[in-house]
Amino acid sequence: MxxxxxxxxxxxxxxxEAGSFRLIMTLTLAGLFSGILLSTTYVVTEPVIKANKExxxxxxxxxxxxxxxEIQWVWEENGxxxxxxxxxxKAESWIYKGVDQNGNLVGYALPGEGAGFQDQIVxxxxxxxxxxxxxxxxxxxxxxxxxxxxxxxKDKAFIANFNNLNTDPSVEIVKKGAKxxxxxxxxxxxxxxxxxxxxxxxxESLNQWKPLLLKQAKENE
Amino acid sequence: xxxxxxxxxxxxxVNNFTLxxxxxxxxxxxxxxxxxxxxxLGLANIFVMVITAICSYALNEWVLPFAPxxxxxxxxxxxxxxxxxxxxxxxxxxxxxxxALGIYLPLITTNCAILGLALFSTNKGxxxxxxxVYALGAGGGVTLALVLLAAVREETRLLDIPDIxxxxxxxxxxxxxxxxAFMGFAGLFTTV
Amino acid sequence: MNSDETSEGRNVLLKGLWKExxxxxxxxxxxxxxxxxxxxxxxxxxxxASLFVLMSSSFLVSLFRNLIPKQVRITAYIVIIATxxxxxxxxLAAYSPVIHxxxxxxxxxxxxxxxxxxxxxxxxxxxxxxxALLDALGMGLGFTGALLAIGVIREILGSGSLFxxxxxxxxxxxxxxxxxxxxxxxxxxxxxxxxxxxTQRSIKEKENHG
Numbered sequence: 001m002x003x004x005x006x007x008x009x010x011x012x013x014x015x016x017e018a019g020s021f022r023l024i025m026t027l028t029l030a031g032l033f034s035g036i037l038l039s040t041t042y043v044v045t046e047p048v049i050k051a052n053k054e055x056x057x058x059x060x061x062x063x064x065x066x067x068x069x070e071i072q073w074v075w076e077e078n079g080x081x082x083x084x085x086x087x088x089x090k091a092e093s094w095i096y097k098g099v100d101q102n103g104n105l106v107g108y109a110l111p112g113e114g115a116g117f118q119d120q121i122v123x124x125x126x127x128x129x130x131x132x133x134x135x136x137x138x139x140x141x142x143x144x145x146x147x148x149x150x151x152x153x154k155d156k157a158f159i160a161n162f163n164n165l166n167t168d169p170s171v172e173i174v175k176k177g178a179k180x181x182x183x184x185x186x187x188x189x190x191x192x193x194x195x196x197x198x199x200x201x202x203x204e205s206l207n208q209w210k211p212l213l214l215k216q217a218k219e220n221e
Numbered sequence: 222x223x224x225x226x227x228x229x230x231x232x233x234x235v236n237n238f239t240l241x242x243x244x245x246x247x248x249x250x251x252x253x254x255x256x257x258x259x260x261x262l263g264l265a266n267i268f269v270m271v272i273t274a275i276c277s278y279a280l281n282e283w284v285l286p287f288a289p290x291x292x293x294x295x296x297x298x299x300x301x302x303x304x305x306x307x308x309x310x311x312x313x314x315x316x317x318x319x320x321a322l323g324i325y326l327p328l329i330t331t332n333c334a335i336l337g338l339a340l341f342s343t344n345k346g347x348x349x350x351x352x353x354v355y356a357l358g359a360g361g362g363v364t365l366a367l368v369l370l371a372a373v374r375e376e377t378r379l380l381d382i383p384d385i386x387x388x389x390x391x392x393x394x395x396x397x398x399x400x401x402a403f404m405g406f407a408g409l410f411t412t413v
Numbered sequence: 414m415n416s417d418e419t420s421e422g423r424n425v426l427l428k429g430l431w432k433e434x435x436x437x438x439x440x441x442x443x444x445x446x447x448x449x450x451x452x453x454x455x456x457x458x459x460x461x462a463s464l465f466v467l468m469s470s471s472f473l474v475s476l477f478r479n480l481i482p483k484q485v486r487i488t489a490y491i492v493i494i495a496t497x498x499x500x501x502x503x504x505l506a507a508y509s510p511v512i513h514x515x516x517x518x519x520x521x522x523x524x525x526x527x528x529x530x531x532x533x534x535x536x537x538x539x540x541x542x543x544x545a546l547l548d549a550l551g552m553g554l555g556f557t558g559a560l561l562a563i564g565v566i567r568e569i570l571g572s573g574s575l576f577x578x579x580x581x582x583x584x585x586x587x588x589x590x591x592x593x594x595x596x597x598x599x600x601x602x603x604x605x606x607x608x609x610x611x612t613q614r615s616i617k618e619k620e621n622h623g
Contacts, residue, residue, distance in 0.1 A: 022482055023482055023484055023485050026480065026481055026482055026485055026489060027485055027488060027489065027492070030488075030489045030492045030493065031492065033496075034294065034492050034493070034495070034496035035291075037496055037500065038290040038291065038294075038496055038499055038500070039290060041290070041499070041500045041503050041504070042289070042290040042503060045503040045504060045506065045507035046503075048507035048508070049503065049506045049507050049510075052506070052507065052510045053510075056510065115227050115231070117407050117408045118235065118236070118407050118408075119231070119235075119236055120345070145407070145589065145593070146571070146572070146587075146589050146592050146593070147587060147589045148589075193408040240594060241594040242444075242448060242594075243443065243444045243447040243448040243594070243597065244444055244448075244522075245444075246443045246444055246447070247443070247527060250440070250443075290499060290503070292499070292521075293495045293498060293499050293502075293521055293524060294492060294495040294496065294499070297491060297495055297524060297525075298488070298491070298492075301488075301491075332525070333444045333522050333525040333526075336521070336522060336524065336525050337518065337522060340518040340521050340522070341518060344517075344518060384609075384613065385606060385609040385610045385613055386606055386609075388605075388609075389440050389602075389605055390602050390603070390605040390606040390609060391602075392602075393598045393599075393601050393602030393605065394598065394599060394602040394603070394606075396598045396602075397595045397596075397597075397598030397599040397602060398595070400594050400595040400598055401590070401595040404593065404594075404595065
């Protein structure tokens with residue numbers, strides 16, 4: 001940490017009570033050593049860690065936006081949506097825009113998080129403003145009960161609810177087998193709270209971004 | 222406000238540091254033979270946790286963006302030294318409180334629950350108020366767990382228990398049962 | 414002389430494995446022992462990460478044991494340990510992101526594992542680097558073994574699988590409680606109980622024979 005200190009040769013031989021100079025020296029050297037070691041490791045691993053994180057993010061987005069090959073970051077500035085190929089510096093939250101091979105819009109991936117049964121649930125949904133529908137869904141992080149609450153990402157039937165799910169006027173949760181309209185999600189038996197929480201988080205995300213996305217879609221027409 | 226209540230309840234009951242994250246087990250099993258001691262240890266814990274929350278927030282906000290690889294080292298050193306500083310100040314300013322928290326303050330500094338709090342609250346991206354509320358909840362939760370185990374242990378002292386179960390094995394099994402009871406708190410504050 | 418040294422080395426190595434096993438006998442480092450042992454693979458990863466940190470810090474502490482003044486030794490040990498833990502954290506995040514995500518903040522919490530600081534204070538600071546390495550290897554392997562035992566029991570009972578391979582087929586109803594926090598307390602509690610029973614029985618047998 002402090003490289004200007006003199007060398008260790010000046011240190012007096014072992015005594016019962018080491019002087020404060022020696023104490024400071026020892027800790028400085030320990031700090032210096034750890035600083036060198038850590039910054040080296042950091043420089044070596046940082047690009048790999050960054051690439052891993054980005055790969056994981058891309059993978060999740062490709063799942064919720066089928067057919068998407070390229071992503072862009074989208075955030076809000078003064079009530080208008082702005083696009084960029086880097087995460088924004090100023091905005092606190094952002095979404096991702098997915099484009100397919102031919103450069104056509106697949107949809108937007110909206111991240112969301114909120115209280116689940118046990119702890120935070122972090123998820124991402126694919127949304128298509130064109131027909132106002134949710135087209136994909138994935139849970140990124142949760143600590144829901146194994147065997148019950150973890151069905152929010154293990155139960156294929158539950159996940160299938162989010163394929164072509166109408167979001168107009170809002171996404172609703174109903175009991176298993178009681179689905180009659182295309183804006184309804186069938187809950188999971190034995191994991192009512194977890195599945196309700198998921199729908200609530202999805203709806204909150206939609207509330208935040210849908211009006212902006214729809215407004216933009218209208219202006220582009 | 223809703224969010225703050227959720228953070229508090231979640232740290233206090235649903236995701237209790239001791240009973241679901243197994244943090245702070247050493248004092249949990251070591252110092253809980255008497256109710257009084259357990260309670261004071263818990264109070265000291267809350268105290269140190271709030272200091273930790275403030276320190277780790279400050280570090281995370283102003284120092285660590287420039288040197289992320291120093292996160293762990295700086296947390297542990299800053300927590301240890303600030304607790305020592307507070308201890309000295311407390312001795313001068315409020316001898317009563319110092320006597321109540323007594324020897325537990327330095328002991329707690331190296332407790333994994335404290336470092337755990339700093340790590341979890343910065344991982345979750347909590348701001349200042351959220352961090353302090355989280356620390357209060359987590360500290361309260363640790364206190365609650367300590368007091369509950371101590372109370373059960375005081376009751377078992379007069380029972381005729383086979384030799385092989387006595388000691389840590391029994392404490393762990395009791396802790397398991399308390400932890401099972403705490404599972405019932407899950408979903409308590411999911412606003413759906 | 415030479416054979417004395419070899420046998421001493423063997424004793425130093427072996428005591429951590431069974432007689433002074435950090436988790437099962439000394440009951441140290443329980444936080445990681447219970448928190449991440451809900452599957453065998455997580456338990457193994459945590460054990461190996463701790464082993465690496467323990468061996469590197471023990472070696473270094475032993476190497477500089479005469480240079481570190483007494484008053485600041487704990488601080489120096491913690492700086493050394495925290496350095497190696499941060500290195501493990503970065504390496505896992507870079508080369509094994511799945512395990513890193515599973516273990517989460519508990520990798521960082523290796524710093525406050527009392528086992529590691531305890532070995533520096535009790536052994537590495539008083540012995541030659543070679544011995545310190547052997548001691549760290551024994552203790553680290555003992556720790557890994559205990560973690561793996563807990564992880565295997567919890568995974569088999571709690572999810573009906575081992576290292577992710579399904580063991581019993583679809584008819585097995587897993588004891589979900591075993592992979593939840595209470596299962597950790599119960600598994601270690603009953604393991605300790607079993608060990609107590611075993612040691613008491615062998616003491617009694619010795620008495621009967623003698």
